[in-house]
Amino acid sequence: MSLFLTYNDILITKRSDAIYIKSSNPKDVIDSLEKSGFELNRVDIELLKLIDLPKEGWYKIEENPKGRFYFFYELLFNRAKTMGIVIFAGDTVDEIFTRLAKDMNLDKKEFLKYYTKYSQFLEGGILADKYIIAQNADEEVIVRYLLDISNTKLDFFARQKFGLLYTHNQLHKAIIMASIIHKESNNLKEMSTIASVINNRLKKGMRLQMDGTLCYGKYSHKIVTSKRIKKDNSYFNTYKHKGLPPYPICTVTMDALDAVTSPKETDYLYFMLNSDGTHRFTKNYDEHRKNIKKFKDEKIAKKEKKQKKEIKRDKPCKKSKDDEVKAKKVEVKVVKDKKKDMPKKDKDIVKKEDKIIVEKEEVKDINQTTTHKDINETILSVF
Known part of the structure; x- marks a missing residue:
């Protein structure tokens, strides 16, 4: 009995907090323990051949004063957290x-x-x-x-x-x-x-x-x-x-x-990259040179296509007719708001100017063959 107690009191030198067991084969368990820095004596090795051994996996080894028997018990059940x-x-x-x-x-x-x-x-x-x-x-x-x-x-x-x-x-x-x-x-x-x-x-x-x-x-x-x-x-x-x-x-x-x-x-004897990441394989250098040229041409074409897309994306969008009508309505509203605070004399002048603008807009719709002289006469007739 005293021999067992003496054996149990012999501390196992611990170098690592974790150990990987390859398999439950006694030889693999002993090899794993020794590689992980645990010094085993002859009694340990014989004992490992007699007891149930841990399955393959990672085990957590903690410092404890409970002795050598508890170490082997812990080795069976104290699985480590893994990632x-x-x-x-x-x-x-x-x-x-x-x-x-x-x-x-x-x-x-x-x-x-x-x-x-x-x-x-x-x-x-x-x-x-x-x-x-x-x-x-x-x-x-x-x-x-x-x-x-x-x-x-x-x-x-x-x-x-x-x-x-x-x-x-x-x-x-x-x-x-x-x-x-x-x-x-x-x-x-x-x-x-x-x-x-x-x-x-x-x-x-x-x-x-x-x-x-x-x-x-x-x-x-x-x-x-x-x-x-x-x-x-x-x-x-x-x-x-x-x-x-x-x-x-x-x-x-x-x-x-x-x-x-x-x-x-x-x-x-040769291979050249394609634009899709695969390769073209050839037997002679002439064919390989053609593939090099093809790759360069595809690269240039791809670059030009990308540049065109960027130009198109950066180009300002054209305003639709609905947007233009909305903008004009906003302008008219602003002018009307300003008129409210004007003296009567100034309001009469603005009315006259508005009439001219309206007439000018009408002139724009006249047939394209209308001469500048006809347009001027139309505008002057307002006065």
Whole structure:
């Protein structure tokens, strides 16, 4: 009995307030606890093999003086509050953790430190997907969770595509190519065709000459200009250097990885953007040049159409006849109001002027052939 009490009094070193359990398999539970910083002894490990184990999910670990037995009891029932997050395809590691740090009020530098420590890739180590995380999880626990989920999927993918004895380089190359695809297009239907263009150009010893490869690091979501292409001497500039960039440009999806390993069989060497966001694929440079011209012409036509719409929108509307009649009635009312306060002598003068105006209005309705002389005689006859 004293041995049990002694064991129960040994405190478990707690590093995190939250822990993610992969499955109820004893090995996975032990692995999850140790990765989350909980130091387990041999008795703990044997005990975990005998008791009911927690199901997959997030658990909240609180500081308590009730001992080691209560810790394992708490692990079974104290579920953590969770939240959903989305890792977007095309984002860099820096962009992912900038957003996560802001949303969870955590430290971006800590996120990046642990990513560098645990990830096997400089970029692309975390797959684009939806994830569920504990609201009270810290930076290290979150990074390790995202990497564990991604590594499990990547390992399964690589075993299927490259065999059980796949190499790190095979998987790394696939992620690099998938990241280029994401920077060129997010259209699922086009991914395998773009993959075929990459393969065809590499086989022929051609430079890839793809804008997407220049969208690395701080240039992730910036437009690639001709000036950038000329000035950038890095190995990400595939206009200057042959082969693939040195490492992935961004986060990728499993769809893009599937496209890389199962590309369409084509002879395409070029593709050009359409105005609707899709691409035109061609086999030779002459056809590609025609597509470039077509794209530029469509862009100019679209711009001109937009300008015409803006001019039309800014142009003042013509007054209708009803509006003109209403305006005249208002004028007459104003004049009548002024007349009320006039001396009799001034009223007589105004009456005479009003009569002239009325006659002038009548003259406007005379047949267009009426001469200026006839009009003047009509006006003078009033006097």
